[in-house]
Amino acid sequence: MDRLVKAELKEVELHFHKNQKCFTSFKLTNLMHTMSVAVSLTTTNPSTFSINKPLSVIPPLSSSSYTLHLSNMNQPPLSDPADVITVRTSMLPTGKASTDDLRRLFNKPGPHVFRDAVITVTLVGPTVAEYIISNYDSVETRNLFSKAISACEKSHLTNLLKPAVESGQLDYVAELIAAGGDASLTDSNGRSLIPSAIRTGKLDVLKLLVASGSRINDSVDFVLHEAAVLDRIDIVKFLLEIFADKLDVNSTNTESKTPIHVAAMEGHVSVIEFLVSIGANPNAVDSQKWTPLHHAASRNQLKAVEFLLENSDVKYAKELNGKTAFELAEERNHTRLFGLLRWGDALLRAARVDDVHALKRCLAEGAEVNRKDQNGWTPLHWASFKGRIKSVKILLEHGAEVDSVDDAGYTPLHCAAEAGHLQVALVLIAHGGCQTNLKTFQHVSPIGSFQKHVSQSLHYSKKSETIA
Structure with missing residues (x-):
């Protein structure tokens, strides 16, 4: 005899909700035609998972339903290997037994106890998927992530795209889009997913979003600024190639800073040089009348200062408070710029x-x-x-x-x-x-x-x- 009972499923899915009681049901069927079967159910993590009927009796050729409960938790209890429910059985000729009788039966080892099934517990839902995105490498949890999003609606998949893009994990983003996530998602301010992709520095993620329908609104996305901060000429070139009709190399952000301003702040000379070569204005002023030279000088960016001195004519330009680039450097004691x-x-x-x-x-x-x-x-x-x-x-x-x-x-x-x-x-x-x-x-x-x-x-x- 191979087993006394049959599990309806080899894997049970439990929808996880943060700080809520979560549960799922499963069924066992007695395969014996004439004899009742005693059943013992245990979990690998009893402090987290519990079963409503850990000890029970199933009459001949009958089925019994069980409920797996998950304690209130603020994050999904993922484990490797996954938690399981172990099903042990024993024939029960009398057909009846008290709880104490069943406990003694299964506590006594011997050939009368069978290990009939091992049921894997899989946590699913958007909360699980977002937790995996935030805490695990996509290669390590590819299977867990696929199962987690299998129970997600399209709106959930779309909402998960932002944290997936921010993680920089191409696999997560690709799976969500393949499952129905909408890459053209924008937030309440009209911002697309593209700035988030740029900030990760992952060109492959950016390309996937664009290929999947993501588009920019540069009045709020400021994509060239994002790329300039990272010193990524390759991203700047890609953006200009794809969105040439929507981008201006002299576009300004909410502080009236151009991409050259933000590159100068970080000292990214290669980006400044490239932007100037394609028409960006090195003499531009922001809302405080700071030129890129002012920003480079205030941040002690020697190479940027050298380049801007050679390619602009704002050495003596004064910002809103009447200070030149030298005066900003002087008050910050950036002596190497003097x-x-x-x-x-x-x-x-x-x-x-x-x-x-x-x-x-x-x-x-x-x-x-x-x-x-x-x-x-x-x-x-x-x-x-x-x-x-x-x-x-x-x-x-x-x-x-x-x-x-x-x-x-x-x-x-x-x-x-x-x-x-x-x-x-x-x-x-x-x-x-x-x-x-x-x-x-x-x-x-x-x-x-x-x-x-x-x-x-x-x-x-x-x-x-x-x-x-």
Whole structure:
């Protein structure tokens, strides 16, 4: 004899509801034609699961129903392996027995007790599915999740999409959509699921949503801002490819910030550079009149500050409270930005007016000795043009490039020659300022005797280098 009773199901589904009593029923049938059967039901987790008739008697060829109860809980008691109900049986010739008699019968081991069935307990419903999404990797619980959502209505499946997308688990999102979840879901403010997908950084989830009908409303979704925060050029490119007609690279969020603003805050230079290359405005101001440079400076984002200085013209722009980017950096003690945002300017001024004290202070504070102004002039260009020989010497001692060229191709030696400063020109030549093309140099200098003197110095210097 294989067994005395037959379980109606190998698996019972229990719909879980948070902090509520939950229960489900199942049935056992006596397979004996002439003899009653005693039944003992136990669970692997009796503190959580209980059965209304743990000990019972089933008459011949009859069936009996049982109820599995789950204690009030605020989260589903998932376990691996799953909880089960174990069905043990024994023949009962008398047909009747008290509870104590049945307890003694099953407490006494021996061949009279059969293990007829093991019934798996499966927790189902949207609460279970959401708990799995929040607490388990999709690979680990793929089967549990599939069973949990099998008892969900379409509205439940759709509502579960948001936490599934936020989890970044492609499998969960794919299963919900395949089961009937609506990817075009929007919240009460009209926001789609796409921003949530972007925030996870999972391009595959984003692509699945778009392929399944999800669409943006960029007046509330701000998808380029979301991608810019993450430094994800690949996501920016995908969005622009799919939603080209709905996206503006200069779109603003609720604070009037553009995608470049938020990228500058995070120091994401690659995103800033890409956005600028496709038409984004690096000079844009937000609701507080902060430019991207203001944000980068306030957050001590050195590389972003460098790029924005080179690609915008808002170095001295003032925000709503009248502060420049330098002043924001200064009040936050971001000293490494001082040279870029101000000391560089102070250095240029000191070189122009031959303020040796200020010149040394700027260099000590970290000003870049070879940083160029808007025309490509370095401090050495200015000092040479103005004939500031003390400044020229200090700059050269601190590593100034003697042959640096400006936007027009002029070197400091050209500047000294053009302005007629012979002594400065000779100092520059002595420091290696001989790389200038002699013919070009002769065209620049308008003063005959001076030109001849400097040209001869250049000639002898070049000749000496050749002999050496």
